[in-house]
Amino acid sequence: MSRLKKLRKRMLSEGIDAYYSMAPENRRYLSGFTGSTASLLILAQEAYLLTDFRYIEQAKQEAENFTVINAGNEIFTALAQVSAGIKRLGFEGDYLNFLDYSRLRDALPQTELVYLPHFITDLRSRKDPMEISLLRRAVDIADQAWGHISDSIRIGQKEEDIALDLEFTMRRAGASGAAFDFIVASGKRSALPHGRASSKLIQKGEFLTVDFGAVYQGYCSDITRTLVLGEPDERQKEIYEIVLAANQAVIDTLQPGLKGREADAVARNLICKAGYGEFFGHGLGHAVGLSVHEKPSLNQSEETLLEPGMVVTVEPGIYIPDWGGVRIEDMVMITEEGCEVLTNSPKSLKVIN
Ligand SMILES: [Mn+2]
Known part of the structure; x- marks a missing residue:
C-alpha cells in the first residue's frame, strides 16, 4: 500500500478529513520532497504541496503525487484557499510552533484542529523494502568507515580528529552527511553517555567510546x-564483557510481539544482576529511520509491541563517574522469526597499542 493510501486509511479511522504536515521527515516520507521549506495538505482525494518559488521545480520532480502550489510568503492564505469545507484537520502538535499554530488557527476559523500524537511516526515505524535497503546502505557505510578508522586510531590522537576522520571516510563512501554530532569520549569522559568529541588526547589505560552514523538518501x-587503549585491566575486561553480554542477550530475544520495555528489561536485568544497574541510566535503544531517534523506543516504559520491519538500536551501557564507561550499539531489524543484526562491525574488545 502506498504511503498516502496508508495515511488516508488512518485519517478515515480517526475521523479527520484532512492532514497538515510540516515536519521535514514526515514531509519527505509522505511526498518525497527533500527541500527545506514546504507544507503538505492531504485530503481524501487531493494532496497539495505548498512551497515558494525556490522549490517549485524540485517539488514537481520529487513529489509526483502532489499538486505543487507556489504559496510565496503566504502559506496559510494559500492553505485556506484549498481547504474549503474541511471540518477536522489533523496536525503535528509536537512539531508546529506556537506562531504557526496561531496562523493556522486564524486561516481556518471554521475548522477544528486535531492533534493526533504519533500519527505519521506510527506509519514510519514499520519500514518498507525501499527504506530497509537505504538503511542497510547507511549502516554499511558506517561499518566500512569503522573498519578503516578503528585500525588507524593511535594513542595520543585528538578525539576531534577521530570524529573528523570518520565523517570524511563516510562522506567519501557516499554518505550525504553525519547523522548527528559524533560522540568520541575517552578516559573519564567515556562515562558521559553523550560526550561529544573534544580536544582531549586519547591516553593509554583508557576506554574510548565512539558513537557515530551516516545519512544515506535521508536515512x-x-x-x-x-575500544581500550593499551592492555585492559581486570575491571575494564569485566565491564566490557557485561555490556557485550547484555547486547547479545537482547539480540537473542528480539522478536515480533515483544514490548519495548520487555526488550529493555533483558539488558537491564543482566546488568543489574552483575551489580552495575545504577550505572545504566538510559534506555536500551530507539527506532531509526529518516530521523536518528524514532518511535518506538526500547525503554522501561515503552508498551509498543515490536513488529516485523521495525529497525531499532540495541545500545546497553555502563557509565561509572570519574572512571569511564562502555557502550556497544547495533542496529537491528525485526523480522517474522526474530531479528537480523544490520551492523557488521566486530564487537570483541579491541585493544589499541
Ligand atoms: Mn543510538
Missing part, C-alpha cells in the same frame, strides 16, 4: 563501539 545509521 540514518547509528552505531557505537568501545
